[in-house]
Amino acid sequence: MAAEETENTRKYLLVLREKVLSDCRSDQAFWTCRGHIIRNLPELANAIEAMNEWAFVYHVNDENQKNDFAQWIKDVLQDGSLAHQLKKTRDKKQYLKIIKSRIEELESVD
Numbered sequence: 001m002a003a004e005e006t007e008n009t010r011k012y013l014l015v016l017r018e019k020v021l022s023d024c025r026s027d028q029a030f031w032t033c034r035g036h037i038i039r040n041l042p043e044l045a046n047a048i049e050a051m052n053e054w055a056f057v058y059h060v061n062d063e064n065q066k067n068d069f070a071q072w073i074k075d076v077l078q079d080g081s082l083a084h085q086l087k088k089t090r091d092k093k094q095y096l097k098i099i100k101s102r103i104e105e106l107e108s109v110d
Contacts, residue, residue: 010109017106020077028076030069033058041077041106044069045099048092056092069095 023039030038034055038044048056048069059068067087074083082102089095 013106013109016079017109020073020079020082020106021103024076030072030076038072041073041079041082041099041103044073045096045103048096048099051092053092056095057090060090060092060095062090 020041026039030044032038032047032051032055034051036047038047060066060070070083070086073079073086079102082098085098085102086095089098
């Protein structure tokens with residue numbers, strides 16, 4: 001049974017990898033408050049890394065109780081697990097670390 005679960009997890013991660021690392025449809029792209037267009041998880045990581053604190057807080061904050069990136073990841077990229085992790089933090093460095101870790105995890109699935 002454990003081998004079957006491991007194989008199912010691997011298959012799930014392969015499908016998720018294709019969804020998350022490939023470009024989404026243009027009508028589902030994320031537009032940042034600065035006009036940058038994001039189509040996949042690596043682009044999101046790069047955008048957050050280059051983003052100033054004001055722009056990050058515009059999309060992720062407690063004041064308005066919003067987490068635009070996590071919502072987009074859940075709704076468009078369909079990675080509920082990653083979205084759930086991201087909803088727990090408002091710190092830009094931690095946020096980026098979680099995203100990069102997920103990218104590495106998905107890239108290592110064979």
